[in-house]
Amino acid sequence: MTSAPHAGLRRGLQLLLAVVGLAWRPALADEPFPSKPITVIVSLQAGSASDIATRVVAGELSKRLGVKVIVENLPGAGGVLGASRLHGAKPDGYTLAALNNGLITFVPNLPDRPSFDIGTLAAVSMIAELPSVLVVPAALPASTLREFVDYSRQHPGKLSYGSVGMGSPQHIAMEMLKSATGADLLHVPYRGGPQAVADVVSGQIQATWIAVSVAVPFIKTGQLRPLAVGGGTRSPQLPDTPTLKEAGVREFEYVPWVGLYAPPNTPAPVLRVLSEAVQGVLDQKASRDQIAGYGLRARASSPAELQQVGQTERGEMAAVIEGLRLR
Known part of the structure; x- marks a missing residue:
């Protein structure tokens, strides 16, 4: 049998622990970002230009952010499989995806579009152009x-x-x-x-x-x-190969790009940390040179800039795809 004084002391201790627990939870919620490994989904196969550029950036991001950045290839359905995984991920910055412009600007204009709105993905930063x-x-x-x-x-x-x-x-x-x-x-x-x-x-x-x-x-x-x-100028790696314009096609240029995205509703402070880290990586000459060595062009951006590029090109491609009768 427990005496009344001891019972009162126990209840007091329980109340104190409960109060301490309540005070502790916000501290856990406000822990610095990032504090654990980050996964970057590449929506195309290993060895693709998007994959190559992403792996260069991911390796340097690990050093800059102080956590492991893991690249996971998830190809399929023109990149929709990887984008779908990102769309359903927790919006905490620990799951990202490298997505090319076809997925961001072309696919939403097709008749057989994904069941989710690609335009709701949160832009982080451009990574590279892919001549x-x-x-x-x-x-x-x-x-x-x-x-x-x-x-x-x-x-x-x-x-x-x-x-x-x-x-x-x-x-x-x-x-x-x-x-x-x-x-x-x-x-x-x-x-x-x-x-x-x-x-x-x-x-x-x-x-x-x-x-x-x-x-x-x-x-x-x-x-x-x-x-x-496909670009407006000849490639240094293929100096004898003409541009589309030089070959007689003046109607368009073809310069794909790849950008880094987060799930919808990812907090702006998290996006800012990630974007500034990518900018820091691509500001390094060594990173730019490494990407250029693969025939790619490093290109960073703010979240707002990447979001605007996606919206603008998505609108432009609506008319193009309508004209191609792909709907």
Whole structure:
């Protein structure tokens, strides 16, 4: 049996512990960010340009933030699988995703769009631009873009091109090229760029857009032939390859980009910490040079700037995709 004084003392201690506990909870809620590992989902396969750029940044972010930054590849459905995982993640800054412009600006304009609003993802920072080149099998009897277009029209329904899915940058860029030139090409979607490149090399398909950094080794060994680079200037890695404009296509340029995103409703202070950390990484010459060594261009931004880029391009692509009759 417990005496009344002892019972009173016990109740007093319990009350004190409860009060201390209440006072302790806000301290836990306000712990510094980040205080545990961060996972960055890459919505494309390992070895893709998006993956390469993200891994360079993630490695330096680990040092800058003082926590491990883990890169997880989650390809599929043109990047929608990775974006879906991000959309459903806890908005605490510990789950991020590197997403390309096709997913952010093209996919929301397709008839078979995701069940969630991609525009609600929280922008963190741009990571890099991904200069790309249009390649064909070396054995194809076409040395220029004009010859390729003419050859496709001479063989209607026989030539195909690869992309990483409906609404991907490669898909929309090739459909725009078809619209501008009258090329006759069938679309073959792949799970990732490496398979598409392998099938161009083997001649299973006849064309794809691919990051310059990925294409160069195949071009040097004579397995692929470059027809045009997508940007407004020639690539230092492919100085003899014309731009689309130089090759006679003035209607558009093709320069994919990849940005870092967080789940919807991620607090602004968390986004600011992450964005400033990415900016710090990309301000380092060593990081920029490492990214450039892969044929990519480092490009950082504030959350607001990346959000605006996404909104603007999403609006512009609505009319383009409508004109391509992909709806």
